[in-house]
Amino acid sequence: MAKDIAPDLTGQLTFDNDKGAGRSKWIAVFLALALVAWMGSGYILPSAPEEETAEAQTINPVAVAVMSSMAQDIDLVLTAEGQSLPDRATSIEAKASGQVISVSVSRGDLVEAGQEIGRIDDQTISAQLAQAKAQWTQANDDLNRAVTLQERGIGTENQVTQARAARASAEAAVTAAQEQLDNTIIRAPFAGRLNEMTLDVGEFANDGDVVAEVLDNDPLTVVVQVPQQALSRLKKGQPAQVAFITGETHMGQVGFIGSNADSQTRTFRVEIIVDNPGSEMPAGLSASIAIPTGQARGHFISPAILSLGPNGELGIKTVLDDNQVAFRPVMIVRAQTDGVWVSGLEEEAQIITVGQGFVSAGDIVDPRVSADQQAAVVGQ
Numbered sequence: 001m002a003k004d005i006a007p008d009l010t011g012q013l014t015f016d017n018d019k020g021a022g023r024s025k026w027i028a029v030f031l032a033l034a035l036v037a038w039m040g041s042g043y044i045l046p047s048a049p050e051e052e053t054a055e056a057q058t059i060n061p062v063a064v065a066v067m068s069s070m071a072q073d074i075d076l077v078l079t080a081e082g083q084s085l086p087d088r089a090t091s092i093e094a095k096a097s098g099q100v101i102s103v104s105v106s107r108g109d110l111v112e113a114g115q116e117i118g119r120i121d122d123q124t125i126s127a128q129l130a131q132a133k134a135q136w137t138q139a140n141d142d143l144n145r146a147v148t149l150q151e152r153g154i155g156t157e158n159q160v161t162q163a164r165a166a167r168a169s170a171e172a173a174v175t176a177a178q179e180q181l182d183n184t185i186i187r188a189p190f191a192g193r194l195n196e197m198t199l200d201v202g203e204f205a206n207d208g209d210v211v212a213e214v215l216d217n218d219p220l221t222v223v224v225q226v227p228q229q230a231l232s233r234l235k236k237g238q239p240a241q242v243a244f245i246t247g248e249t250h251m252g253q254v255g256f257i258g259s260n261a262d263s264q265t266r267t268f269r270v271e272i273i274v275d276n277p278g279s280e281m282p283a284g285l286s287a288s289i290a291i292p293t294g295q296a297r298g299h300f301i302s303p304a305i306l307s308l309g310p311n312g313e314l315g316i317k318t319v320l321d322d323n324q325v326a327f328r329p330v331m332i333v334r335a336q337t338d339g340v341w342v343s344g345l346e347e348e349a350q351i352i353t354v355g356q357g358f359v360s361a362g363d364i365v366d367p368r369v370s371a372d373q374q375a376a377v378v379g380q
Contacts (some may be wrong), residue, residue, distance in 0.1 A: 065357035082224030095183035
């Protein structure tokens with residue numbers, strides 16, 4: 001049986017006469033030319049730079065609030081905190097031994113110089129004084145007899161010398177006994193107030209026992225520590241205002257300026273002398289002192305306006321005539337509860353009060369009058 005063999009059609013299938021075959025070729029050629037043209041357009045017609053085509057962006061200056069300030073004459077005042085001390089203070093000791101027989105004052109009393117505070121029993125010492133006086137009388141009579149005998153030629157020079165020595169010894173005994181008798185009366189060494197008093201009638205006091213303490217609070221001495229940079233502004237005799245913690249205020253003057261700095265704080269001791277009639281103000285009170293030390297030119301500002309410069313210096317940011325920010329180092333010359341006075345600025349300055357933290361020296365800003373200054377102008 002004969003096999004069916006498929007006819008060989010190789011080379012017999014052609015599309016040359018197909019109308020759709022020519023169209024596809026032209027489409028492919030067109031797409032290739034278009035792609036080449038698009039890729040080459042960047043060289044033939046380069047696009048304009050972005051920065052030239054984009055509209056320039058305008059950066060608006062930072063708005064800041066400014067305050068116009070004029071320099072003023074201010075009184076420089078050195079302030080410090082200290083403590084009041086008595087002008088003098090001493091302990092009173094018993095100078096004789098014996099029983100206390102009387103007490104004339106009480107603790108806290110004012111006493112005068114030499115005033116009797118208490119008395120020690122003096123019977124024994126009085127007897128010793130009487131004996132010493134009797135011995136002196138005897139020695140004096142012996143001396144007179146020795147001199148008389150010498151004048152008559154009976155006595156010798158040696159007898160007279162011995163008699164004189166005996167009388168001198170008796171005289172010394174009288175003086176010692178009299179001093180001991182005086183010491184039985186305990187007296188205040190100077191005028192002041194009795195801060196301590198331990199004498200009681202009937203007690204026994206020994207020679208050397210501390211029985212009282214007296215303070216001299218007139219005048220009071222207020223001691224403060226002054227920083228070394230302020231020392232040159234002080235001189236002895238300067239007036240000073242002293243405000244005690246009790247609310248009382250008194251005028252005083254600089255009485256002492258130390259010449260040696262404290263090794264720990266590098267400050268100097270300064271004493272202010274304050275009159276205290278009748279010792280009304282007690283010692284030991286805390287006090288604030290204010291000493292006028294001259295004048296300076298300065299601006300009054302809020303401490304919140306202060307800022308730090310690139311090197312850590314304290315300063316203020318101001319606005320110049322061309323609206324440029326400038327940093328001006330300043331120094332605080334006087335501090336008050338409502339602000340501080342600073343030096344280092346021009347006579348007239350435009351001080352940035354709001355926004356100083358967002359600008360730096362050299363920046364251009366949009367200065368606007370602060371609300372507080374506007375209110376002040378309207379109020380006028």
